[in-house]
Amino acid sequence: MAESDGNSAKRPTIYDLAEIAGTSPSAVSSILNGTWKKRRISEKLAERVSRIAAEQGYAVNLQASLLRRERSRIIGMIVPKYDNRYFGAIAEQFEIMARARGLFPVITCTQRDPDLEFEAARELISYQAECLIVTGATDPDRIGEFCAAAGVRAINLDLPGSNAPSIVSDNFTGARDLTALILSRMERDFGEIRPLWFIGGRSKDHNTAERLRGFRAAHRQIGLSVLPDQIIMPGYSPHKAIAAMATKTLADRSGLFVNSTITLEGVIHWLNEQRHGSGDIRLGCFDWDPFAALLPQNVGMTEQNVPAMLETTFELVETPPTGNVRIEIPCILREISPAAITR
Amino acid sequence: MAESDGNSAKRPTIYDLAEIAGTSPSAVSSILNGTWKKRRISEKLAERVSRIAAEQGYAVNLQASLLRRERSRIIGMIVPKYDNRYFGAIAEQFEIMARARGLFPVITCTQRDPDLEFEAARELISYQAECLIVTGATDPDRIGEFCAAAGVRAINLDLPGSNAPSIVSDNFTGARDLTALILSRMERDFGEIRPLWFIGGRSKDHNTAERLRGFRAAHRQIGLSVLPDQIIMPGYSPHKAIAAMATKTLADRSGLFVNSTITLEGVIHWLNEQRHGSGDIRLGCFDWDPFAALLPQNVGMTEQNVPAMLETTFELVETPPTGNVRIEIPCILREISPAAITR
DNA sequence: CAACGATGCTACATCGATTGAGCATGCATG
DNA sequence: CATGCATGCTCAATCGATGTAGCATCGTTG
Numbered sequence: 001m002a003e004s005d006g007n008s009a010k011r012p013t014i015y016d017l018a019e020i021a022g023t024s025p026s027a028v029s030s031i032l033n034g035t036w037k038k039r040r041i042s043e044k045l046a047e048r049v050s051r052i053a054a055e056q057g058y059a060v061n062l063q064a065s066l067l068r069r070e071r072s073r074i075i076g077m078i079v080p081k082y083d084n085r086y087f088g089a090i091a092e093q094f095e096i097m098a099r100a101r102g103l104f105p106v107i108t109c110t111q112r113d114p115d116l117e118f119e120a121a122r123e124l125i126s127y128q129a130e131c132l133i134v135t136g137a138t139d140p141d142r143i144g145e146f147c148a149a150a151g152v153r154a155i156n157l158d159l160p161g162s163n164a165p166s167i168v169s170d171n172f173t174g175a176r177d178l179t180a181l182i183l184s185r186m187e188r189d190f191g192e193i194r195p196l197w198f199i200g201g202r203s204k205d206h207n208t209a210e211r212l213r214g215f216r217a218a219h220r221q222i223g224l225s226v227l228p229d230q231i232i233m234p235g236y237s238p239h240k241a242i243a244a245m246a247t248k249t250l251a252d253r254s255g256l257f258v259n260s261t262i263t264l265e266g267v268i269h270w271l272n273e274q275r276h277g278s279g280d281i282r283l284g285c286f287d288w289d290p291f292a293a294l295l296p297q298n299v300g301m302t303e304q305n306v307p308a309m310l311e312t313t314f315e316l317v318e319t320p321p322t323g324n325v326r327i328e329i330p331c332i333l334r335e336i337s338p339a340a341i342t343r
Numbered sequence: 344m345a346e347s348d349g350n351s352a353k354r355p356t357i358y359d360l361a362e363i364a365g366t367s368p369s370a371v372s373s374i375l376n377g378t379w380k381k382r383r384i385s386e387k388l389a390e391r392v393s394r395i396a397a398e399q400g401y402a403v404n405l406q407a408s409l410l411r412r413e414r415s416r417i418i419g420m421i422v423p424k425y426d427n428r429y430f431g432a433i434a435e436q437f438e439i440m441a442r443a444r445g446l447f448p449v450i451t452c453t454q455r456d457p458d459l460e461f462e463a464a465r466e467l468i469s470y471q472a473e474c475l476i477v478t479g480a481t482d483p484d485r486i487g488e489f490c491a492a493a494g495v496r497a498i499n500l501d502l503p504g505s506n507a508p509s510i511v512s513d514n515f516t517g518a519r520d521l522t523a524l525i526l527s528r529m530e531r532d533f534g535e536i537r538p539l540w541f542i543g544g545r546s547k548d549h550n551t552a553e554r555l556r557g558f559r560a561a562h563r564q565i566g567l568s569v570l571p572d573q574i575i576m577p578g579y580s581p582h583k584a585i586a587a588m589a590t591k592t593l594a595d596r597s598g599l600f601v602n603s604t605i606t607l608e609g610v611i612h613w614l615n616e617q618r619h620g621s622g623d624i625r626l627g628c629f630d631w632d633p634f635a636a637l638l639p640q641n642v643g644m645t646e647q648n649v650p651a652m653l654e655t656t657f658e659l660v661e662t663p664p665t666g667n668v669r670i671e672i673p674c675i676l677r678e679i680s681p682a683a684i685t686r
Numbered sequence: 687c688a689a690c691g692a693t694g695c696t697a698c699a700t701c702g703a704t705t706g707a708g709c710a711t712g713c714a715t716g
Numbered sequence: 717c718a719t720g721c722a723t724g725c726t727c728a729a730t731c732g733a734t735g736t737a738g739c740a741t742c743g744t745t746g
Binding site for chain 2: 002007010011012055056057058059060061062063064065066067072081083084085088089091092094096103104106107108109111122123126127128146148149150151152264265289290291292294295298335
């Protein structure tokens with residue numbers, strides 16, 4: 001970044017304002033932070049100083065202010081990505097809800113990179129965050145450990161950890177119901193049912209494991225067993241999905257369980273390359289997206305209940321739990337009626 | 344937020360570490376911030392202090408550190424929303440690019456609320472941001488004015504202002520080409536062309552005005568004039584679009600220019616309610632979304648070149664321009680071939 | 687008119703990290 | 717053995733805002 005011009009006016013401080021107003025820095029400080037009535041500053045002086053502050057473009061130096069205050073009211077969050085509906089909604093709602101509670105939200109995006117996750121967490125703690133929401137972290141426990149050592153509360157969101165309270169979706173039930181829906185639609189539309197493909201996620205990932213468990217349970221329920229070579233877990237990103245599918249061939253009348261909208265981007269790309277018609281495939285996707293919901297092959301999406309998850313998060317922020325609870329939030333199955341797409 | 348436990352260990356400071364290590368705070372400081380070689384601290388002491396710092400879960404207090412340093416290296420950004428592709432990508436790329444340049448990005452989401460935009464800007468300046476990227480602001484000049492008074496550089500992104508350099512898409516050309524594409528597809532698929540509908544955005548909004556100009560130009564080029572009651576600009580949000588369309592009826596073989604993917608959500612909802620088939624409508628949308636690109640009615644999307652816009656932004660950050668330039672970045676017309684959707 | 691309380695302010699230590707100046711020691715050199 | 721210089725550290729001022737303690741002034745009351 002360019003050096004600031006040597007000649008340009010520096011940011012005014014309370015000392016500058018005090019000099020202009022012919023008063024003391026303490027008076028200016030209390031006037032500008034709203035404690036002036038308590039400190040018996042006259043309304044006349046308060047008005048004059050406020051006016052001068054506005055004229056000079058004064059903005060408090062939070063570094064100095066927070067250094068002195070005992071509490072920062074800063075609440076930090078790390079998220080893996082912004083550019084999909086789920087995490088975008090989490091980030092946006094988090095900011096709104098934090099502000100509504102008089103807290104200062106600071107969010108950092110960590111690209112699913114464990115080292116960046118850790119560095120970002122350390123950075124937020126350096127900003128004196130009082131609490132850190134660790135969202136979708138690949139290694140939440142490393143961060144939880146550091147937070148504990150630094151005396152900062154951590155809360156895991158989306159992916160659970162073992163050394164801090166966790167709030168996650170009920171991935172098992174969500175996946176089981178979605179799987180059952182896809183299977184029932186295959187029966188209705190194709191008149192036959194075969195085991196589904198499971199595509200996306202990581203085998204070591206708690207959410208993926210739970211969803212796979214739900215996936216298996218739904219198959220078992222109708223006496224079907226899943227096929228190991230139809231379980232593909234190359235990560236979440238579209239290009240990883242494409243690469244993993246490259247060697248596979250999909251029969252007509254197949255069904256797919258897609259483990260996130262991010263993965264779905266890759267799957268759709270691949271389906272188009274494979275020249276599969278919309279009529280001969282059925283799929284469902286964990287996570288919701290308004291446009292993905294309109295894909296002709298799509299029979300349902302599992303929407304994670306972001307408002308409920310964040311509501312619970314802020315409850316834990318306000319009243320720290322005893323012990324390392326894990327709270328599961330039910331998902332919302334968004335069944336897609338063919339009426340909306342065939343016409 | 345819950346009070347921090349009175350008994351719990353406070354965050355360790357360099358004074359605590361100095362005491363444990365039996366050395367001075369200055370030594371600890373220089374060891375932990377990497378200037379210890381310059382200050383001729385022995386490697387032995389450096390190692391011991393680093394180890395103790397790690398054991399104690401030390402994290403520098405950025406409030407104290409930044410207060411003393413002359414530069415913060417913080418670069419702020421405000422964005423209206425996270426939960427759509429365009430702004431999600433801007434936020435994500437901004438963080439990546441800022442970090443790559445050794446800067447600390449801090450982003451705040453402002454919900455298209457002018458007051459929140461202003462408050463967020465003031466907050467970022469209070470964090471000692473050296474530069475503020477004002478993205479898609481409804482009132483960028485109010486913020487630009489405050490930044491000027493506070494001696495902080497501002498750069499407008501997406502929507503231009505008059506008192507700071509601005510980087511915007513070439514909305515005119517982008518909209519003209521998209522309009523021409525929609526019209527040509529109507530000709531090809533329907534064998535007839537009628538003036539398009541223009542849906543979404545705000546009449547006072549620079550981008551909307553420019554896009555409307557491009558929209559008109561494309562019509563004029565083929566000797567068509569637009570119909571005033573087919574220009575609907577109720578804002579960007581889906582529910583505003585739905586409300587504005589509620590009284591309208593769309594003839595078969597109509598064409599729509601949709602002014603953002605956010606608006607498109609509402610338009611699609613409305614089309615489904617109107618029970619319009621995918622075959623009798625053609626639309627194009629300004630902004631790109633991977634799933635919206637698969638809608639059967641969709642013939643093309645205008646992708647704003649986010650990497651180029653941010654690249655230019657960081658060029659301006661590094662070498663401040665003389666005067667208030669306005670830089671226009673060409674858009675990418677993503678033509679959608681029917682092959683991808685009919686099968 | 688002394689004592690007292692209310693009013694309206696100022697002085698100063700403090701938060702934690704940074705950094706220029708300076709001090710003590712050890713070693714080599716003339 | 718005095719001098720110079722490199723080495724390895726410490727001291728103390730500083731950044732800007734906060735808040736407690738305290739000071740001066742004024743009006744009121746006994």
